[in-house]
Amino acid sequence: MRKTVNLKKAIIYAVLSILTFLCLFFFYCLIINATRSHPEIAKGFSFVPGKSFGSNLYNVLHNKNLPVLHGIINSLFIAGASAALSVYASALTAYAIHAYDFKFRNAVYLFIILIMMIPTQVTTLGFLRLIGKMGLMDSFIPLILPSMAAPVVFYFMVSYFESNLPLEIVESARIDGSNEFFTFNSIVIPIVKPALAVQGIFAFVASWNNYFVPSLVLKTNEKKTLPILIAQLRSADFLKFDMGQVYMLITIAIVPVAIIYLCLSKLIIGGVTAGSVKG
Numbered sequence: 001m002r003k004t005v006n007l008k009k010a011i012i013y014a015v016l017s018i019l020t021f022l023c024l025f026f027f028y029c030l031i032i033n034a035t036r037s038h039p040e041i042a043k044g045f046s047f048v049p050g051k052s053f054g055s056n057l058y059n060v061l062h063n064k065n066l067p068v069l070h071g072i073i074n075s076l077f078i079a080g081a082s083a084a085l086s087v088y089a090s091a092l093t094a095y096a097i098h099a100y101d102f103k104f105r106n107a108v109y110l111f112i113i114l115i116m117m118i119p120t121q122v123t124t125l126g127f128l129r130l131i132g133k134m135g136l137m138d139s140f141i142p143l144i145l146p147s148m149a150a151p152v153v154f155y156f157m158v159s160y161f162e163s164n165l166p167l168e169i170v171e172s173a174r175i176d177g178s179n180e181f182f183t184f185n186s187i188v189i190p191i192v193k194p195a196l197a198v199q200g201i202f203a204f205v206a207s208w209n210n211y212f213v214p215s216l217v218l219k220t221n222e223k224k225t226l227p228i229l230i231a232q233l234r235s236a237d238f239l240k241f242d243m244g245q246v247y248m249l250i251t252i253a254i255v256p257v258a259i260i261y262l263c264l265s266k267l268i269i270g271g272v273t274a275g276s277v278k279g
Contacts, residue, residue, distance in 0.1 A: 094157035
């Protein structure tokens with residue numbers, strides 16, 4: 001019996017080790033290629049870092065056709081604002097569904113869930129026509145405000161509330177004379193902080209990596225985000241194409257996401273495990 005248990009553990013550790021290697025290997029390849037020049041990359045992959053990290057970084061940051069610093073600032077602003085609005089609005093909506101018993105409550109819940117099934121591409125044409133009539137083309141507003149309607153975040157928050165927010169707490173706050181916004185901001189949010197952190201990270205990453213909608217909305221070079229600049233750099237003509245700069249720009253785009261994951265890793269684990277089990 002003991003040998004069987006040890007064998008199972010060995011298999012599990014082996015599988016996890018392989019998966020870890022596969023996940024980290026591509027990041028290693030990316031970092032290695034960011035340190036190599038275009039001719040070195042063209043010769044094939046090498047496990048040894050090159051000596052062109054500084055030159056690649058300098059060339060990317062001083063590329064006259066690509067305002068990389070503006071792209072980083074734009075991506076940070078859009079992703080940060082989108083994540084904050086998405087998480088707060090979705091949590092507030094989920095709180096209303098969880099804490100209130102009103103007519104058509106189930107219908108409202110079902111309607112929001114059904115929106116999850118509609119692909120972004122289906123509504124894009126109508127969305128572009130709408131913001132065009134409103135004069136919001138080439139603006140950050142269409143990329144930030146619609147993030148308030150996030151049915152995936154709403155669904156997760158409803159599940160988390162059902163698992164971790166007893167209605168007795170809300171009722172006690174009401175008896176003490178607390179208004180609903182004060183109850184939500186001062187009592188509910190601290191309780192569901194792990195879930196907010198998880199969904200905030202997911203929303204940030206989704207907005208940070210979003211290429212489709214920003215590429216249709218943003219036209220001014222200084223307003224473009226990093227994914228658009230990466231696509232522009234990759235589509236440059238043969239004489240100006242530099243793989244070293246491409247890998248460096250992709251590395252720059254990954255750094256903020258990696259930092260956020262490392263800083264909030266404990267909250268991620270806690271939020272996912274608590275939200276996946278209903279009490």
